[in-house]
Amino acid sequence: MRVLVVEDDLEAQRYLVKGLKEAGHVVDEAADGETGLTLALSRPYDVAIIDRMLPRLDGLRLVETLRQERNTTPVLFLSALSDVDDRIKGLRAGGDDYLTKPYAFAELLARLDALVRRRDPGSIKTRVAVGDLELDLLSRTARRNGSAIELQPREFRLLEYLMRHAGQIVTRTMLLENVWEYHFDPQTNVIDVHISRLRAKIDKGFEAPLLHTVRGAGYMIRAHA
Amino acid sequence: MRTHKILRTQAFRIVAIYLAIFALSAFALVAFVYWNTARVLDRETDATIQAEVTGLVEQYQRLPFYTFTDVIIGRSVRGDEGLYLLANNNHRVIAGNLDSWPQISPAENGLVEFSYQRRIGAETQLRRARGEVFMLAQGFYLLVARDVDERRQLESVFQTALLWGTGLMILIGLAGGFLISRRVLTRLDAINRTSGQIVEGDLSQRVPEGHGGDEFDDLAHNLNRMLDRIERLLRGIREVSDNVAHDLRSPLNRLRNRLELAAMNQPPDSETARDIEAAVQETDRLIGTFNSLLLIAEAEAGSVRETIHEISLTDVIEGVGELYCPLAEEKGQHFSVAIPPSGAVIRGNRNLISQALANLVDNAIKYTPAGGHVAVTLENSGDQAVLNVDDDGPGIPPADRERVTQRFVRLESSRNSPGTGLGLSLVAAVARLHEGRLNFGDHHPGLRATLSFRRVGDEPRPAKIVTPELLPQPEPVG
Numbered sequence: 001m002r003v004l005v006v007e008d009d010l011e012a013q014r015y016l017v018k019g020l021k022e023a024g025h026v027v028d029e030a031a032d033g034e035t036g037l038t039l040a041l042s043r044p045y046d047v048a049i050i051d052r053m054l055p056r057l058d059g060l061r062l063v064e065t066l067r068q069e070r071n072t073t074p075v076l077f078l079s080a081l082s083d084v085d086d087r088i089k090g091l092r093a094g095g096d097d098y099l100t101k102p103y104a105f106a107e108l109l110a111r112l113d114a115l116v117r118r119r120d121p122g123s124i125k126t127r128v129a130v131g132d133l134e135l136d137l138l139s140r141t142a143r144r145n146g147s148a149i150e151l152q153p154r155e156f157r158l159l160e161y162l163m164r165h166a167g168q169i170v171t172r173t174m175l176l177e178n179v180w181e182y183h184f185d186p187q188t189n190v191i192d193v194h195i196s197r198l199r200a201k202i203d204k205g206f207e208a209p210l211l212h213t214v215r216g217a218g219y220m221i222r223a224h225a
Numbered sequence: 226m227r228t229h230k231i232l233r234t235q236a237f238r239i240v241a242i243y244l245a246i247f248a249l250s251a252f253a254l255v256a257f258v259y260w261n262t263a264r265v266l267d268r269e270t271d272a273t274i275q276a277e278v279t280g281l282v283e284q285y286q287r288l289p290f291y292t293f294t295d296v297i298i299g300r301s302v303r304g305d306e307g308l309y310l311l312a313n314n315n316h317r318v319i320a321g322n323l324d325s326w327p328q329i330s331p332a333e334n335g336l337v338e339f340s341y342q343r344r345i346g347a348e349t350q351l352r353r354a355r356g357e358v359f360m361l362a363q364g365f366y367l368l369v370a371r372d373v374d375e376r377r378q379l380e381s382v383f384q385t386a387l388l389w390g391t392g393l394m395i396l397i398g399l400a401g402g403f404l405i406s407r408r409v410l411t412r413l414d415a416i417n418r419t420s421g422q423i424v425e426g427d428l429s430q431r432v433p434e435g436h437g438g439d440e441f442d443d444l445a446h447n448l449n450r451m452l453d454r455i456e457r458l459l460r461g462i463r464e465v466s467d468n469v470a471h472d473l474r475s476p477l478n479r480l481r482n483r484l485e486l487a488a489m490n491q492p493p494d495s496e497t498a499r500d501i502e503a504a505v506q507e508t509d510r511l512i513g514t515f516n517s518l519l520l521i522a523e524a525e526a527g528s529v530r531e532t533i534h535e536i537s538l539t540d541v542i543e544g545v546g547e548l549y550c551p552l553a554e555e556k557g558q559h560f561s562v563a564i565p566p567s568g569a570v571i572r573g574n575r576n577l578i579s580q581a582l583a584n585l586v587d588n589a590i591k592y593t594p595a596g597g598h599v600a601v602t603l604e605n606s607g608d609q610a611v612l613n614v615d616d617d618g619p620g621i622p623p624a625d626r627e628r629v630t631q632r633f634v635r636l637e638s639s640r641n642s643p644g645t646g647l648g649l650s651l652v653a654a655v656a657r658l659h660e661g662r663l664n665f666g667d668h669h670p671g672l673r674a675t676l677s678f679r680r681v682g683d684e685p686r687p688a689k690i691v692t693p694e695l696l697p698q699p700e701p702v703g
Contacts, residue, residue, distance in 0.1 A: 009475050009478075009479075011479050012475060012478055012479050012482065015479060015482035015483060015486060016482065018486060019482065019485065019486055019489075022486070022489055080474040080475055080478075085532050088532055100474075100516075101474040101475065101477075101478040102474055102477040102478035102480075102481050102508075102512050103478070103481075104481065104485070104505075104509070105481070105482055105485040105486075106485070154547055180544065180548055181544075182544075182548075182576065182579055182580070182583075183576050184576060184579070184580040184583070185513060185516070186548070186583055186587060187583075187584060187587045187588075187591075187648055188552060188587050188590070188591070190548055190549060190551070190552050193551045193552045193555050194548075194551055197551055216502065216505075
């Protein structure tokens with residue numbers, strides 16, 4: 001995918017660009033807000049990574065201007081600001097996701113994937129399926145290989161989120177933010193326990209597991225290994 | 226107005242003490258003058274009486290009895306203040322200007338005092354007199370006295386005046402002290418009220434300053450200057466911590482990125498890859514500690530006021546309970562949640578309060594042995610919503626309960642468990658931010674951690690009690 005990186009910390013920018021390129025993306029970079037805005041308006045990007053505090057044009061203003069110009073490129077804010085209110089401000093300005101520095105590169109990649117996939121018009125569905133696992137979003141039921149699986153409401157939301165991002169890495173933080181709507185780090189890794197329960201429900205007794213753990217990154221649901 | 230409060234002011238106490246000292250010394254002075262004057266006058270009278278008695282006794286011995294009687298009669302009708310009475314041994318009157326032998330009571334100097342009737346025109350007065358009784362030869366009694374009624378009346382007026390004067394002085398003094406104290410208290414109250422608001426986090430408040438230039442205006446002025454300075458310093462600290470946040474986050478970010486990129490270039494499972502992985506984990510721990518510190522600093526600075534709304538504690542408890550229930554069950558613990566039907570609405574930041582509760586529940590699960598209980602309950606007590614997290618763990622000794630909320634403090638007993646020593650600091654900071662309280666108590670056995678917040682109202686929804694049956698169930702094993 002085509003990624004725009006607007007970051008004034010040049011060393012951070014260099015590693016970001018290098019990492020993204022190694023992950024197979026095409027990257028354009030800018031070191032200040034004005035250049036970033038010009039780039040964003042002149043070429044189509046799949047996603048933009050924008051630092052919250054930029055010289056010449058602040059990150060928030062950049063995104064506000066972008067949205068005023070009816071540009072809908074998904075924006076991921078990067079921020080070294082510690083304020084709890086800052087996330088809200090970023091999302092209100094038109095950002096789609098918000099990542100606080102320092103972050104794990106795997107986390108960034110996973111979030112970019114999720115942002116781009118969200119733009120996919122096919123994402124408004126009533127059914128999702130991965131292999132022989134099917135989810136009916138209207139009746140809130142799950143079946144694997146034709147037989148019903150009993151799920152608690154939160155387990156359903158967890159599975160739904162994983163399946164909507166089938167084939168992508170989903171990090172623990174993403175799950176906590178999107179399934180539980182919490183923006184904090186639990187001291188203990190409670191998400192792992194929820195995943196292992198879900199795994200017991202959907203994979204137990206089947207030869208091919210669907211729910212995979214990606215070491216050092218998170219989880220992924222996919223049909224074939 | 227707050228009479229009780231006024232009576233307890235320092236100003237009133239000082240006034241009362243000075244008043245007591247002044248009243249006592251004034252009373253003593255006047256009483257001394259009075260007593261001395263009275264004594265001198267009495268002594269003069271006594272000397273006159275004694276001289277007269279001596280003279281009369283001499284005449285009694287010299288003159289025949291009937292001539293002596295004439296002397297007495299002569300003196301009796303002289304019309305001055307002198308009182309004379311000659312009586313036989315049965316106290317029968319022989320001569321003199323008293324109708325009968327009076328009821329006498331002893332006085333000092335061997336003299337006596339008595340009351341007698343005196344006719345002035347048609348009226349009869351009961352008057353006081355002071356005199357000496359002398360027993361003459363042949364069993365006759367001689368009484369020589371002086372009317373002291375006017376002096377006694379004067380004395381009594383003097384005494385009454387002294388008592389009333391002292392009483393009035395005390396009364397007026399107390400009233401004055403009361404008024405002065407009230408004035409002082411009014412000024413101090415304004416300062417105290419402002420201080421209270423400042424303690425609660427509103428640093429923009431200032432003490433009202435008058436233009437009289439008295440010591441209270443000086444105090445108010447200096448307090449305000451101090452507050453200006455504190456505000457400037459706090460702003461400075463906040464700017465520094467924001468800068469530190471920015472300046473440390475960026476290098477930490479680069480460090481982590483660099484390590485991750487280095488790992489990408491290594492064959493997986495090589496020794497270098499494992500070393501890098503360990504370094505990344507160490508960096509993450511550092512980042513975690515750093516983030517917690519910043520979050521605590523923010524909560525303490527009260528900089529999240531923008532995201533404070535009316536939130537339902539039921540939602541918070543159910544959310545956190547549901548997040549942690551599987552973890553507790555995995556550790557073989559019994560986890561329960563109990564919420565009263567009314568629920569509770571408070572004003573707060575949902576994310577921070579959830580995190581605070583999550584930290585308490587996390588700790589409870591961490592320190593409770595398998596088979597133990599972890600219970601989260603909500604109670605409404607007056608205008609407070611009280612959140613209890615109870616466990617069966619080792620608890621916290623009472624001496625350490627204050628200390629555990631300080632940053633990086635970890636008790637000896639938990640030194641080997643994972644954790645940064647910041648979890649409870651964050652809970653305490655969140656409580657303070659919401660003007661709530663974090664307390665630790667005994668759960669016999671175990672710990673009861675209590676978070677209380679000011680309650681805004683009930684939740685407009687049907688009764689709901691969450692029991693473990695409603696939460697995700699553990700999978701049957703096998």
